């Protein structure tokens with residue numbers, strides 16, 4: 001553990017100590033450090049409240065001030081069982097003890113009266129934990145599985161100094177104001193409806209405008225880079241994903257296959273059991289097994305998965321990935337090296353099964369649209385294509401004012417043999433990934449062991465305005481799928497060659513990216529993204545006609561504008577425009593009507609005085625067409 005993790009983990013022991021003082025019946029599970037603090041999972045009949053957190057925190061202060069040493073005690077498995085039982089903590093701790101492999105050391109750490117099964121490490125004395133705070137309580141399934149009991153997770157944080165803690169808490173407060181779930185509701189950007197389903201985003205008209213503008217922007221850049229736009233359906237045959245290997249290997253994160261009526265009727269007639277049905281869905285034909293094993297050169301599909309053709313059960317899947325569909329577009333025509341690279345882009349919607357506890361607004365969902373593309377190229381084209389992928393990301397992030405980001409180049413672990421493909425190609429691909437990051441002068445780190453088994457990859461980590469880091473999408477090199485789908489092109493030597501594939505979805509998904517953007521901008525979108533760009537605010541009904549004239553001109557110019565015809569006071573109308581975070585409110589009175597002028601209230605710059613309308617419109621059109629960021633005074 002790093003010193004900070006050690007501090008935070010020690011704080012979780014102190015929390016458990018305080019918890020047992022206040023609730024002696026509490027059954028403890030685990031309390032690890034996290035990126036931003038620590039938590040402890042506890043099974044307690046009493047439902048903890050915010051007031052309880054205050055009491056717990058006060059008790060933690062006492063424990064810290066008692067200056068208890070953290071003492072390590074190594075014990076045998078039998079002794080460990082005894083200690084756990086004597087403390088009445090067998091409900092979860094015995095299971096955690098069983099997780100420790102035979103032959104590994106078993107240790108407890110004691111501070112004051114509290115003793116916890118733990119490998120360590122900790123600070124020397126509890127008094128080292130000075131700057132901490134309990135933050136929230138959430139439900140968390142034991143071992144993260146919905147099949148298990150839901151426990152209460154107490155979150156807290158700790159820092160080395162009070163100043164760092166204060167800074168972090170300020171950031172949390174900022175984050176709360178910017179929470180995309182709250183802003184999404186206030187600004188009517190998206191909804192999630194129980195009847196439609198958890199984790200399924202309904203983009204409302206306002207949110208759809210933002211999405212559409214982003215798509216247009218990204219599409220323009222893709223066109224400049226020579227991508228072709230494609231569209232593919234939301235489902236595909238199960239067989240397709242058996243070839244690609246997405247099924248059944250990743251079935252935990254996928255929706256269950258759809259079996260169509262004819263097959264369903266047939267298996268019902270055969271009296272097929274549910275268990276048998278699962279086996280039949282997972283199975284492949286002897287022919288497919290031999291084909292894939294031949295192509296991959298190993299026993300990728302083991303004999304136990306093969307069933308006779310009449311036992312195979314066909315079905316469809318909600319697509320978990322767009323790659324197989326794009327591959328089929330590529331392979332629908334013969335290719336020569338002169339056609340390459342082929343770059344197929346799609347805002348492709350995919351579906352993944354996330355446990356309900358993992359779902360979170362727009363950022364963790366079950367259906368999402370990736371800014372996806374697949375590039376099919378020669379080995380020699382890999383390096384320039386990767387540079388192209390990264391430069392696109394750079395352009396988009398710069399336009400959105402996200403200047404603080406880094407890339408992580410994931411390389412293979414030199415000690416592992418799980419990687420597919422020729423080592424010489426791997427060397428080339430890794431060098432190409434590194435070279436691309438260097439060429440674009442992006443700050444990057446290299447991490448061995450972070451590559452996928454089928455190729456190296458580049459991940460994007462972006463910091464938003466309040467310093468939180470978001471992992472967006474990736475660019476991945478793939479040697480595996482071109483083999484499994486037997487892709488080829490004819491080279492300059494007139495021989496058949498295998499293309500290399502690049503998967504890239506640099507922003508991950510539009511849902512997630514929009515969620516991040518809402519928080520990054522705190523709802524104050526630049527004019528080009530704002531659902532409503534201009535609000536006309538007539539002072540009285542005498543200038544309604546003037547207002548409607550301007551509204552027509554704005555609309556004709558493609559500006560998203562509305563007029564506030566409520567009868568309330570000017571102050572209330574301006575306040576409403578502020579709440580809706582409209583970039584420009586134009587106040588219209590008799591004076592303005594006379595001069596065909598507008599009195600401008602800018603969200604970013606405040607009162608800007610009066611300008612002729614034509615001048616304002618020209619300025620706004622430039623601001624929108626250049627996709628300018630809100631320009632503070």
Ligand SMILES: [Zn+2]
Nearest residue numbers: 009109118120
């Ligand atoms: Zn510990």
Ligand SMILES: [Zn+2]
Nearest residue numbers: 321322323503
């Ligand atoms: Zn892909």
